[in-house]
Amino acid sequence: MVLLKTVDLRKQFGETRACDGVNFIVNEGEFLSLVGSNGAGKTSLVNLISAHLQPDSGQILFRDKDITFTTVTDRIKAGIARSFQIVNLFDGLSVFDNVALSIFSREGKTSKLARLAERDDEVASEALEVLSQFGLASKSSAVAGGLAQGERKLLDVAIAYALRPKLLFLDEPTSGVSTHDKAQIMDTVSSVVRAGRVTAVVIEHDMDVVFRYSDRIVMMHEGRFLADGTPDEIRANKDVASILLGAPLAS
């Protein structure tokens, strides 16, 4: 089933065409990697779909409903969530609170000011469950600002995941992390996401990671889609090879 579909999506910044007529289809249950060199338009595409940016033209359809002009809040309610390339946490709050807040928000409980947050058992147990899935349960009372980079990346994903989205966008979840930690992070992320039956689109530069974890790979180049297929199909694609050879080595 088609979960997300963009129709001729366009976004321009001055002379640069970040998205030049993008027709993007994401099927339910997929674990999809979005690749391409820097400036290819991947983050812009995600920004458009998550309502961080408004498109110049084109449509975005989510589960057959036109969401092109809806707000960030609406899209989250509809079931689209994202993480950010530069880790975006609530550094002053504890790890537990970071995730719990997602759940409070999702449940519409953030307007409650006469009850103590910690007394909400439902939210607390769900938050702890999510944290254990991501291997962060032992750090639940630690302040988010003090975590190691790998843990911060995982928490970033966990916060978005706790919104229980149907479609989750992860913007470079392993950037800035050592090779060893990369595998750990991707193992955790992909197993949790698949277990939760969440459709995931991951922006990624490391082609090893991409080939190892994805069901499907979509390559962008200068605002357009260049290639779209299974890892094997992409490996055989000559255009992709030439772009990749010309591109800088994977981070």
Add this chain to the structure above:
Amino acid sequence: MMKPTAPAITRRSHVPLMAAAALAFIVLLLLPALIDLYQVQLLTYGLIAAIAALGFNLLLGYTGLLSFGHSAFFGIGAYTVAFLLRYLDIHSMELYILIGIPIAALTSALFGYICVRHTRIFFGILTLALSQVLYSLALKFFWVTGGTDGLRVARPTLLAGLLSFQGAGSFQHFINSYYYYVVVVFAICVVLMWVIVHSPFGKALQAIRDNEVRARFLGLRIRHFRWAAFLISGTFTGLAGILWVPLNGLTTPEILYWPFSGEIVFAALLGGFRNFTGPIIGGIVFNYLKTYAIATTEYWQLLLGTVLVALVLVLPTGIVGGLSKLAATLRGKEKA
């Protein structure tokens, strides 16, 4: 699929905290027996300052918005009481509070609606500008507000008229009774604020403070939350103004003038705006500091200004922040 079992929820016990709070409350209640009347009066002012700073800090410490216009709410609270007395001949403290709070809330709601569209410097300047609109109105409409002379406020009746203070010995009676009254209101304010900042709403505010973009991508409506925080903050500070004027006996435009807003900021910073108890300690200490400064030297602004600069340089986390850091270091040393 095998789901990893979630660890059991460990709840941090609040008993030590509640015990400490109860102890503090009892100490406050016993103090008038141990200190002289002037000190009781001074402490009352201190508790009122603590309420003002507590309200202010919901915006600064928990929501990340620095307001330089809180004098507006304190002043609205005070002038409302003065008007109720002068034009409606109301003497009941309860009525002052019951009528004053909604008026302070309405003002905060209005000002907040205007201000929270902006952040950081523009927010600060806008709060400043709006508070000065009130100040200049208080000056210009002197036939209503008493102008620079202000309005006198007689001693109100407490407990729905049960206690009134006229005649011989009434000054002492009033000071003591008013002290207890303020202590109770103070306790209620502290508990209320504590619940608010530890509620899901309070967590959302802190998230917005820490990372506005991420909070938005959690589905939080940033502006709504900031407005709500502004409303609550202004109302608390307004209540402080309501409590202040019967004790002071007089309200003047000075409490609407923007340096007074600066004093509220100073108090929160002095105690430490990153902790819950910071503004409480800060309000009380600032009151003593200012009283001492004024009594000691004609150049008390110089003294206060120097303290402020030194504070920001040396102890930016304030008294409470500094103390907790000290405690942490000592604990660390013990472990080592």
Add this chain to the structure above:
Amino acid sequence: MPNGGLAGNELLAILILQILNSLFYASVLFLIAAGLSLIFGVMRIVNMAHGSLYAIGAYVTAWLVGRAIGLGVAPAWLFALIPMGAIAVALLGAAIEPVLLRPFYRRAEEYQLLVTFGLLLILEDVVRLLWGGLPLSADPVMDALPIMRIGGLSYPGYNLVVIGIGATAAVALWLVVYRTKFGVMLRATSQDRRMASALGLNVGLVYVLAFAIGCFMAGLGGAIIVPSQAAVLGMGIDALILAFVVVVIGGLGSLQGALVGALIVSFVRTAGIQFFPEIELAVLYLIAAIVLIVKPTGLFGTA
């Protein structure tokens, strides 16, 4: 309101006088606001003590004038004291920046606001300490210039000089910022501090000079107004609020904004005092609030 008995050209004369008054006041406001904007534009600091520096400019100049009169200096030479008052404030600023402001550049904005507020408290009392609570005037400077006649009404020649100084300052500042090498350095540092430093610019020097220039302007504002209006305690605090209104309307960090804002505020204030004297200040604050709502960065400001 003028009665029917006044002739048309008398009304015109009154109008011209009001315009001149507005320009006079605008000159002073421009100097204060431009200094504030310059400091903010380059250093991203809102200098809460800016009004106090203006006040110090006024007091120093008035004091110098008093001294000079005592020494028997001829009135013509008194004018030289005006820039001296401004320079004194500039030197003060050059001393303040490295000691009180530099430690806070890496800290949160809130702390900078608090430090300059603390500085305000200190300076207000320093003024009281040095010159006491009585107003200090510099009338001899104003009296040194003849009274002009405009359409049958008299107007102090000194005010015209002030307008001239204001205009000259605006032009001079524009030239410095946009036509000199130093101006390029100022603008580069204000746009991107780290980049400027990486390019070899001595950012520390630029900062202290920018602050000194900003203080000079505030001091000059005080210096030129004191012959017309005696220096009083609290003048700085009142002036700061007006300067804020100016930069809010004109845009924080913009010189054109300071000029246009000063003109608007001045004209509104003059008209207000003439026609609705009760609430002209409130009207000004309201205008500021409205501008902040509609165009938060001000007429010429960039975010």
